[in-house]
Amino acid sequence: MNWRECESLKTLIKQLNAKFPTRSKVSDGTIGDARHKAEKSDHNPNAAGAVRALDVTHDPASGCTGDWLSEVLVEAKDHRVTYLIWNHRMISSYPAHGYPAWVWRPYTGFSPHTEHVHISVSADSKLYDDAGSWNLDGSATPPTPVAITPRDLKLGDKGNDVMALQKALGIIADGDFGPDTAKAVKGFQHANGLRVDGVAGSNTRAALGI
Numbered sequence: 001m002n003w004r005e006c007e008s009l010k011t012l013i014k015q016l017n018a019k020f021p022t023r024s025k026v027s028d029g030t031i032g033d034a035r036h037k038a039e040k041s042d043h044n045p046n047a048a049g050a051v052r053a054l055d056v057t058h059d060p061a062s063g064c065t066g067d068w069l070s071e072v073l074v075e076a077k078d079h080r081v082t083y084l085i086w087n088h089r090m091i092s093s094y095p096a097h098g099y100p101a102w103v104w105r106p107y108t109g110f111s112p113h114t115e116h117v118h119i120s121v122s123a124d125s126k127l128y129d130d131a132g133s134w135n136l137d138g139s140a141t142p143p144t145p146v147a148i149t150p151r152d153l154k155l156g157d158k159g160n161d162v163m164a165l166q167k168a169l170g171i172i173a174d175g176d177f178g179p180d181t182a183k184a185v186k187g188f189q190h191a192n193g194l195r196v197d198g199v200a201g202s203n204t205r206a207a208l209g210i
Contacts, residue, residue, distance in 0.1 A: 003045035005030050007131040008080045008121050009054040015134055016056060016064060020142075023062035026164045027116035027175070029055040042082075042120040052128050055116040057160060063142040066117045071140040073119070074102060078134060080127045085109070085118040115160055115175055153200040155182050165200050168208040 005013075009030070016023065030051045031043060042053035058066035070086040083092040090107035092099075099105045107113065121128045151157075153165055157177040166173040169184045182198040189196045192207050200208075 003031055003049045003051055005054075006050045006052050006121060006128040008128055009052070009119065011131045012054065012119070012134050013056075015136055016069075019136060020059070020062045020064040023064040024057045024059040024160060024164075026160045026167065026173075027055060027057040029116070046123070048125065050125070050128060052121050052123065054119045056119065057116050058114070059160070060143070060146040061148045063145045065143055066114075068140055068142045069117050072136055072138045073134075075138040075140060076135040077102060080121045080130055082120045082122055084120075085113045087114050088112050115163070150202070150205065152202070153177055153205075155179070155198065164210050165205070165208070168210050 013028075029043070030053065031045070043051060045051055056066075056069055057064070066086045070084055070091075073081060073084060074091060077093065079093075081093050083090060083096075085107055088107055089104045091102060091104045094101050097105060151161065153162055155177055158175055160175065162177045162181070163173045163175040165177075165185075166175075166181055169181070169188060171180065171184050185200050185204065186196050186198045188194075188208070189198075189204055194204055194207060
């Protein structure tokens with residue numbers, strides 16, 4: 001099925017990219033993966049082919065953090081938002097599960113959403129395709145960008161940097177450095193004359209361009 005990003009979320013991404021031109025997009029996402037397709041999810045296209053969900057990468061290095069983004073969206077209470085998920089919590093624009101509208105509640109789904117903020121917008125086409133500007137200038141001030149020293153990535157590591165490594169290797173990017181990732185790293189190292197140890201150190205990362 002053909003699909004497209006809804007206009008409201010396309011506008012939000014454009015604004016975030018303009019506000020944080022160096023932000024990482026490694027955990028950004030719209031269309032769902034195989035797991036999402038097997039369940040009900042706003043990451044799957046609706047009957048009109050529109051995807052009504054967006055994941056925005058938590059990136060302290062640029063200042064575009066999940067804490068800031070979730071806080072500024074909650075403060076704005078945009079009429080297009082249905083719910084947000086960030087860092088083991090979920091908040092809806094309507095009363096849900098015994099919680100009032102716009103009050104955080106625990107989230108225990110498959111992903112803890114610590115690598116990105118999930119944003120879902122209304123099922124009403126007039127709202128999800130409302131391309132008006134989002135208010136990202138509330139009282140929540142973006143934190144000062146944090147300098148992050150790249151780490152050597154190895155079996156058992158998790159995070160956005162692992163996801164970036166996996167994408168560079170052309171394998172499933174789930175942010176979890178497991179046996180399949182170690183195998184792919186070793187294969188890349190062998191093919192490029194690098195030390196074959198399964199650890200993505202500075203030389204391996206440089207060869208991958210990350």
